[in-house]
Amino acid sequence: MNYQVNGQRSVEYTVRHRGTDARGSRRYFTIASVPTERNILLTTHMVASGSSFKRALRKLPIGGAVSAGQVAGDFVLPADRAQKLGFIAGGVGMTPFRSMVQWLLDTRQQRDIVLVYAAHCEADLAFRDVFMAAAAQMNMRVVYVLSGASPPDWRGETGRIRTSLLQQAVPDFVERLWYVSGPELMVARPRQVLRELGVARRQIRRDYFPGFGG
Structure with missing residues (x-):
């Protein structure tokens, strides 16, 4: 599979199964891996009450067949390496950032x-x-935020x-x-x-997952 290495790309996957619900048998998944890695890595959140697609995906055996569509998306890093960057990940929204950061590590780039x-x-x-690893090797700052209960020794x-x-x-900012x-x-x-903090619209890029949960 060919995809751009400096950022996020999404692929539409089809898992054919019986009893398909209203959302169908296709979903877009963000690629979390980079071409320097051997396998394609995808992430999703699985719950017992999920859609027919998620239930079929959970039951898919190792070596099972899925269909993949065209790689698409433009949530990528800027060409200007001096540009300061801010990443905000909500839940599974960490996926494109894992890809970006791993690529920066593999190519030994330094970005703020x-x-x-x-x-x-x-x-x-x-x-x-x-x-x-990114915090240690390229001084990336990481701020973790928990909206639920936090452990007694939580420092975020x-x-x-x-x-x-x-x-x-x-x-x-x-x-x-x-x-x-x-x-x-x-x-x-x-x-x-x-x-609200005064960041211009042109300085904000979004990648959201509509209808997330199944």
Whole structure:
């Protein structure tokens, strides 16, 4: 599979199954891997009460067949390596950032990045090893935010992404090109917060997952 290495690309996958519900047998998945890796990596959230597609995906055996459509999407890094960047990930919205960050690590690039990663609980935080490596190797700053219960030894932020949090965690927020990714509602609120802080619309790029949950 060919796809651009400096950012997010999505692929439409088809899992054919019986008892298809109203949403059908096709879904778009963001590619979380990079071409330097051997396998294509996708991420999703599985729940027992999910759609017929998710149930079929859960039951798919190793070696099972799926159909993949065209690679598409333009949620990619800017060509200007000096541009300061801000990433806001809501839940599974960390997927494109995993791809971007892993590619930067593999190509040994240095970029000024702050990642604000919001999830319900600590167990929901994925790819922390990749983000820790980026913090060590390219000084990427990572701010974790839990909206649910946090453990007693939690050192990150709690609550929702809000103006006071971004002002404190990212003082130079106006200078950054922002990428916001996640379920639709988890993209709308951070975007509103950025606008309230005076970040121009042209400085905010979005990648949201409509109808997320199945």
